[in-house]
Amino acid sequence: MSLPTWSLQALKFLVTLWLTISCVFVVSRLLPNANTPLGLADADLAVYGLSDAATLERVKADYRQRRGYHLPLFYVGLGARGSGLAEQLESPGSPDYPWAEAAVLRHGLEPTRQFRTQWHAWEQQASPEERSTLRSRLLTWAQAAETGQAVASFLQESATSASKTLLASWNALLQKRAPLHYHLPVLQWHGTDNLYHTWLGKILQGDLGASTLDYQPVLSKIGEAVGLSAMLGCLGLATALLVSYLAGMHLAQHPASLFAAVGRHFLYLLDSIPAFVITLGVFGLYLLLGGALDSPYLAAPGESSPFTPSLLLGGLCVALFLVPHLTLQFYGTLVHQNSQLYYRTALAKGLSSATVLRRHALPNALIPSLTLLSEVIIGLISGVLVVEVTFSLPGLGSLLVKSILAADYPTVVGITLLLLLFRLGVTQLTDLALALADPRIKSV
Amino acid sequence: MDIRQLAERISGKEKLALAWLFLFTAAAVIAQVQVGQGQQLLATPEAAYLPPFVSMDHPLGTDQLGRDVFLYLLHGCRTSWLLAIPPLLGATAMGIVAGTGAALLGNTGLRISVTRLLAGGMALTVLVYLLPVIKFWWQDWPTYLQIALSAAGALVLLRLLFSAKGPENKKKRKEIALPVDEALQKLIGVWASFPKLLLLLLLTLFTPFSVVSLMVWIAVTYWILPARVARAMVLQLRQEPYYETAQALGIPFWRTFTHYLWPSLQGTLLTNFCFAASGLLGIGSTLAYLGIGLPADVPSWGKMLATARFSLEAWWLIAFPALFLLTSIFSLQSLGHFFSSTSRSNSVTK
Numbered sequence: 001m002s003l004p005t006w007s008l009q010a011l012k013f014l015v016t017l018w019l020t021i022s023c024v025f026v027v028s029r030l031l032p033n034a035n036t037p038l039g040l041a042d043a044d045l046a047v048y049g050l051s052d053a054a055t056l057e058r059v060k061a062d063y064r065q066r067r068g069y070h071l072p073l074f075y076v077g078l079g080a081r082g083s084g085l086a087e088q089l090e091s092p093g094s095p096d097y098p099w100a101e102a103a104v105l106r107h108g109l110e111p112t113r114q115f116r117t118q119w120h121a122w123e124q125q126a127s128p129e130e131r132s133t134l135r136s137r138l139l140t141w142a143q144a145a146e147t148g149q150a151v152a153s154f155l156q157e158s159a160t161s162a163s164k165t166l167l168a169s170w171n172a173l174l175q176k177r178a179p180l181h182y183h184l185p186v187l188q189w190h191g192t193d194n195l196y197h198t199w200l201g202k203i204l205q206g207d208l209g210a211s212t213l214d215y216q217p218v219l220s221k222i223g224e225a226v227g228l229s230a231m232l233g234c235l236g237l238a239t240a241l242l243v244s245y246l247a248g249m250h251l252a253q254h255p256a257s258l259f260a261a262v263g264r265h266f267l268y269l270l271d272s273i274p275a276f277v278i279t280l281g282v283f284g285l286y287l288l289l290g291g292a293l294d295s296p297y298l299a300a301p302g303e304s305s306p307f308t309p310s311l312l313l314g315g316l317c318v319a320l321f322l323v324p325h326l327t328l329q330f331y332g333t334l335v336h337q338n339s340q341l342y343y344r345t346a347l348a349k350g351l352s353s354a355t356v357l358r359r360h361a362l363p364n365a366l367i368p369s370l371t372l373l374s375e376v377i378i379g380l381i382s383g384v385l386v387v388e389v390t391f392s393l394p395g396l397g398s399l400l401v402k403s404i405l406a407a408d409y410p411t412v413v414g415i416t417l418l419l420l421l422f423r424l425g426v427t428q429l430t431d432l433a434l435a436l437a438d439p440r441i442k443s444v
Numbered sequence: 445m446d447i448r449q450l451a452e453r454i455s456g457k458e459k460l461a462l463a464w465l466f467l468f469t470a471a472a473v474i475a476q477v478q479v480g481q482g483q484q485l486l487a488t489p490e491a492a493y494l495p496p497f498v499s500m501d502h503p504l505g506t507d508q509l510g511r512d513v514f515l516y517l518l519h520g521c522r523t524s525w526l527l528a529i530p531p532l533l534g535a536t537a538m539g540i541v542a543g544t545g546a547a548l549l550g551n552t553g554l555r556i557s558v559t560r561l562l563a564g565g566m567a568l569t570v571l572v573y574l575l576p577v578i579k580f581w582w583q584d585w586p587t588y589l590q591i592a593l594s595a596a597g598a599l600v601l602l603r604l605l606f607s608a609k610g611p612e613n614k615k616k617r618k619e620i621a622l623p624v625d626e627a628l629q630k631l632i633g634v635w636a637s638f639p640k641l642l643l644l645l646l647l648t649l650f651t652p653f654s655v656v657s658l659m660v661w662i663a664v665t666y667w668i669l670p671a672r673v674a675r676a677m678v679l680q681l682r683q684e685p686y687y688e689t690a691q692a693l694g695i696p697f698w699r700t701f702t703h704y705l706w707p708s709l710q711g712t713l714l715t716n717f718c719f720a721a722s723g724l725l726g727i728g729s730t731l732a733y734l735g736i737g738l739p740a741d742v743p744s745w746g747k748m749l750a751t752a753r754f755s756l757e758a759w760w761l762i763a764f765p766a767l768f769l770l771t772s773i774f775s776l777q778s779l780g781h782f783f784s785s786t787s788r789s790n791s792v793t794k
Contacts, residue, residue: 181577283753401645412649
């Protein structure tokens with residue numbers, strides 16, 4: 001391949017990479033409660049004994065600030081015209097900004113300005129408790145499009161003159177209706193200080209954020225888990241490849257024998273049993289036959305070996321998931337070669353059927369098997385996941401399940417990114433290997 | 445495919461499979477009636493871990509909370525049925541629509557004039573721009589009026605884009621083709637980039653755990669294979685002379701579909717349905733086994749197997765749910781093999 005082709009390939013790969021990462025970002029922002037701390041969506045929630053909307057909003061705002069989620073989502077964004085007008089009254093950081101913005105958007109700038117003047121006059125003479133109560137009611141009103149009855153009834157209860165004027169101006173505010181053009185969207189330029197930019201920059205530096213569960217860096221959590229999963233996967237895959245190769249060759253050499261017929265039926269049967277039932281069967285049989293999971297008997301006493309019984313059994317299970325599919329497909333492609341002309345020619349030249357199979361059919365059967373292999377490797381993680389959960393192995397799969405159950409989004413996003421990158425790498429390598437193995441494929 | 449013809453070919457194995465699936469469905473219906481009446485599985489901790497075949501009250505024994513295993517498995521039938529059959533029906537319908545549409549329209553079948561595309565694009569942009577204003581404007585109106593107005597607006601927009609005769613009909617129009625087939629292939633490529641189990645695990649994050657949301661996610665995950673099958677079949681069928689005849693005769697699309705395409709599609713889709721359903725029984729149980737997707741109070745075979753792995757001495761907590769699960773899976777598989785062999789011998793395209 002020439003240099004331009006190579007650079008074009010590399011460029012294509014980079015664009016795919018960028019698209020993948022950006023898609024993960026968009027989807028991760030769509031997760032429910034992506035902007036709230038853990039547990040804040042629970043039905044029976046109370047923070048410090050309080051459960052009003054304003055308190056919850058304060059907790060959420062604090063969380064967003066700490067996590068950097070308060071930044072605008074993208075370089076450009078759409079904002080309502082009215083929000084820009086509200087910024088003339090209140091700076092966006094102030095605690096009164098949310099209700100001022102809602103009031104401007106719903107009832108117009110002028111009445112809101114008048115109400116705000118009265119509010120400042122009232123604030124001078126009110127006690128701190130009154131002030132915080134009214135503010136929290138205003139914030140509730142701003143959040144949940146209510147009629148404003150809660151604010152009015154609070155003001156009616158206190159009898160001071162400032163309250164009365166404030167009530168009058170509140171009612172005047174509610175009477176008015178904002179002009180329609182306040183709701184026209186306006187394009188806003190946020191610059192590089194946005195969530196997407198910072199997120200992408202951190203990812204490029206290898207920072208995936210911190211888990212919401214235990215505040216550990218996600219990257220170190222994944223790093224601890226990935227080794228075990230890789231070992232499990234490689235162990236299972238290597239065993240499965242060896243067994244499938246031998247079994248496929250045997251089935252193709254003796255297609256009519258009783259053993260082959262029984263074997264094929266057994267493989268079909270094994271192929272349709274769900275992975276977790278196989279794992280559970282291996283697990284149960286091993287324990288019932290007197291095995292123990294906590295004795296690393298392969299290691300000399302005093303030193304710990306990575307090859308614990310759990311890992312070996314897990315590898316066996318992964319191999320059992322893969323062997324039927326791999327063997328049957330490999331056998332199918334081998335049999336398919338039987339009808340090819342070159343096969344018959346080789347037989348006619350007087351070669352034994354075993355030699356023809358090995359020297360002529362096998363190289364041709366390996367090329368479709370390469371595509372199959374890449375699919376199997378990509379699908380490996382779901383088998384590994386089931387094994388890890390059953391044997392309580394601290395790998396990537398059990399980490400994913402744990403994070404999903406705990407709604408630990410940063411970890412889930414990190415693992416998803418890793419798996420997508422893994423998939424991208426495997427497909428690229430397969431394309432490359434196919435191009436090297438089969439000169440007929442020139443498109444790569 | 446004729447029912448009578450099928451009945452002649454059916455053998456003992458398939459009869460057994462059909463009988464089991466019938467019992468499975470009946471159990472699901474019974475459990476649904478019981479759930480509808482508000483009956484729940486009673487936990488009696490003092491009767492926990494009763495072995496099977498010793499008590500008349502609990503023929504299959506009790507589990508770690510003293511719940512009757514037989515009743516639990518019956519309710520598990522309902523969950524498995526709900527997680528396999530309705531989502532798969534929905535997925536197959538989606539797949540047929542997408543696959544047939546992509547195959548018939550191809551990359552050049554759906555043409556649209558440039559002026560109209562520009563006009564439609566402009567209208568859409570203006571609509572999106574005005575959307576917040578409209579929302580504020582009609583916020584006090586009743587909901588049905590809002591829905592009716594939006595539907596009318598969408599219809600007008602679609603009519604503007606896709607109506608058969610345009611005002612500039614006489615002139616030579618500039619047209620561009622919408623690549624429907626390519627779009628579907630791209631979508632399938634993206635959707636199939638993850639193993640199904642993993643995709644389901646991630647999708648469950650977007651909704652609270654419940655049977656209905658899991659059903660929706662399963663349907664959304666499983667439409668790919670029916671779409672591929674329908675697309676491949678229709679691509680083949682549209683080359684056949686009888687389909688071209690139907691086109692030349694001007695038979696309306698719906699009748700072409702039901703009388704010319706569907707008879708050849710149904711066998712393959714039925715086969716695919718059986719195999720996918722057997723796979724889905726496994727996937728539904730796997731999700732329950734992992735503890736993801738189903739709420740805590742919904743009984744499932746996978747959950748029983750998950751808790752049973754901590755108490756292997758109670759062999760009946762593994763043996764019976766596994767037996768139910770595997771029998772259902774093998775029944776569906778044998779039916780799938782049966783349908784695939786009959787549809788292959790009946791097919792016009794072979």
